[in-house]
Amino acid sequence: MRHKFTHNSSISDKRKLNKTLQLLQKILRGLCLVLGCWLIFTTITLVSASSKPVDALFVLGGSIRREIYVAQQAKQNPQIPILISRGSLDPCIWLIFQREAADLQNVWLENCANSTFDNFYYGIPILKRWGVHKVKLISSPSHFPRAKWMAQILLGAQGIWVEPEVVKEKGRPANREYWWKTAFDITRSLLWAVVSQFIQPQCSHITQLTDVDMQRWQRQGFVCERQGGLGSKGGRGQGGMGVGE
Numbered sequence: 342m343r344h345k346f347t348h349n350s351s352i353s354d355k356r357k358l359n360k361t362l363q364l365l366q367k368i369l370r371g372l373c374l375v376l377g378c379w380l381i382f383t384t385i386t387l388v389s390a391s392s393k394p395v396d397a398l399f400v401l402g403g404s405i406r407r408e409i410y411v412a413q414q415a416k417q418n419p420q421i422p423i424l425i426s427r428g429s430l431d432p433c434i435w436l437i438f439q440r441e442a443a444d445l446q447n448v449w450l451e452n453c454a455n456s457t458f459d460n461f462y463y464g465i466p467i468l469k470r471w472g473v474h475k476v477k478l479i480s481s482p483s484h485f486p487r488a489k490w491m492a493q494i495l496l497g498a499q500g501i502w503v504e505p506e507v508v509k510e511k512g513r514p515a516n517r518e519y520w521w522k523t524a525f526d527i528t529r530s531l532l533w534a535v536v537s538q539f540i541q542p543q544c545s546h547i548t549q550l551t552d553v554d555m556q557r558w559q560r561q562g563f564v565c566e567r568q569g570g571l572g573s574k575g576g577r578g579q580g581g582m583g584v585g586e
Contacts, residue, residue: 379538386500390474395504397421397473401460401480401488402428405566408437410508411479415443422447422471426464427454432558433565435550440571445550453544457488458526458533461495463544465537468501475502481510487523491530498534511568 398421400411408428415423415438428434431450438445453463468476476496480488485507492503565571 383498383500387497387502390500390502393475393502395421395475395477397468397471397476398423399464399468399476399478400425400428401457401478401484402426402454403484404481404508404510405429405433405437405569406510407479407481407508408434409441409569410506412438412441412443415448416441419444419447422449424449424451424464424467426451426460429566429569430558430563431548431550431553432555432563433569433571435553435555436565436571437569438550448550450548450550450553451544452546452548457484457491458529460488461491461530462533462542465495465499465501466541466543467547468496469499469541473501475504477504477506479506479508482507483510483518487518487526490523491526494527494530494534495537498537 398411398414400407400423402425405428408425411423411425415421425434425448428450431452434448434450435445438448449467451463451467454460478488478492478496485505489503489505492505496503
């Protein structure tokens with residue numbers, strides 16, 4: 342009798358295991374189906390977006406020359422909104438746009454990011470609120486391979502087409518690129534591409550360029566990056582370049 346009970350119990354356990362495995366297989370097939378449909382939809386969206394005009398300029402902070410370039414672009418295309426992610430000090434950017442006689446109305450400064458990944462982490466929700474379909478991504482040669490791959494993953498996952506724009510630097514760049522840094526950023530970008538479909542981080546330090554309080558900055562004192570060519574207009578005190586690398 343005891344042997345028969347043990348045998349029946351073993352059969353029951355196997356049936357439960359088989360049912361669990363079948364359920365997991367169904368869940369896996371369902372996830373694969375959802376992922377496949379999402380990839381197809383995103384690809385169609387990207388192909389459509391690629392043929393549209395650029396409707397935003399996205400500047401990755403790290404060098405004042407990028408901001409000089411985008412100010413010149415703003416002068417030529419004042420209707421296109423500009424997002425500068427953790428670039429130079431706010432007053433330095435304000436002075437650059439004033440010097441270039443570019444419109445300040447359509448420029449926003451995001452100052453939450455502390456890395457390239459953060460540039461996209463905080464910047465993409467802003468671009469999505471703007472309804473952007475095609476963005477011009479502005480960075481520098483040494484920084485660009487990693488930034489471009491991350492942009493294509495993270496912006497592409499949101500159906501936003503990326504048009505790269507490289508701004509040449511003068512002298513030797515301060516930052517260095519390492520293979521492990523690239524591998525780490527690409528890996529977490531792939532993971533965040535999925536998670537970001539459900540979570541949209543918000544930056545609490547976004548300033549429209551027209552709202553920069555120059556009088557307050559002048560009282561505090563600040564210094565702009567030398568390559569900006571702003572001379573003594575930058576005031577006194579400590580400043581620095583962007584940290585978006």
